[in-house]
Amino acid sequence: MWAELSTCLDLDAGVIVGAPVVRRHLSDLAGCFADRAAYAALRAGEDPLLYTVSGVEAADGAGDLHYGLGVLFPGRVGGEYFMTKGHLHARRDAAEVYIGLRGEGCMLLEDEATGESRMEPLGQGRVVYVPGHAAHRTINTGRVPLVYIGVYPADAGHDYGAIAAKNFRMVVVERDGKPAMVARDGLNIQQ
Ligand code: F6R
Ligand code: MN
Numbered sequence: 001m002w003a004e005l006s007t008c009l010d011l012d013a014g015v016i017v018g019a020p021v022v023r024r025h026l027s028d029l030a031g032c033f034a035d036r037a038a039y040a041a042l043r044a045g046e047d048p049l050l051y052t053v054s055g056v057e058a059a060d061g062a063g064d065l066h067y068g069l070g071v072l073f074p075g076r077v078g079g080e081y082f083m084t085k086g087h088l089h090a091r092r093d094a095a096e097v098y099i100g101l102r103g104e105g106c107m108l109l110e111d112e113a114t115g116e117s118r119m120e121p122l123g124q125g126r127v128v129y130v131p132g133h134a135a136h137r138t139i140n141t142g143r144v145p146l147v148y149i150g151v152y153p154a155d156a157g158h159d160y161g162a163i164a165a166k167n168f169r170m171v172v173v174e175r176d177g178k179p180a181m182v183a184r185d186g187l188n189i190q191q
Helices: 038-041 162-167
Strands: 021-025 047-056 063-071 097-104 105-111 117-121 125-128 134-140 144-155 170-174 178-183
Touching: 063 134, 097 134, 097 162, 105 170, 117 170, 134 144, 134 170
Parallel strands: none
Antiparallel strands: 021 047, 047 063, 063 144, 097 125, 097 144, 105 117, 105 134, 170 178
């Protein structure tokens, strides 16, 4: 017997109707942003909501898929745009497809073995294929919420610790009014 096969997106509310919602605040991203002073200054305020993920995990068999609707709010910590924590999949070879529905942004990808990094556009009408073994983080480079769907194998799992331990090598910051990917090491700030 099949489980429920279709759901309804409420893009204005930023949810998949009836699905549980995870909320991530600035305090959940301690250590993620390069500019520690800017992070501390913003943390001293009201601990803003950075993003929500509404997830459907209806089927868990071999070959099944899960999916989630993400809403990432606009803002910056120093020069760095609001972003997700980022993770590798616990099953490292599990890939994922991200589909941009609203707003402007990008994904930062980093190959776990080589460190090769890419900034791929993810906004309304853009699709990003996240290969296996790639740490991935979503970044809102616009002025309105970035809304996207991620579809991934049910057994992918999430490993937040491995990338958090060393952090992504690259950061996406605003330079001359545009997003630019630059080396974390090369930033001229106290980290
Ligand atoms: C699932 C996936 C997305 C993220 C979401 C939030 O594998 O990649 O649904 O979970 O973009 O990002 P994280 O999980 O890094 O907080
Ligand atoms: Mn993922």
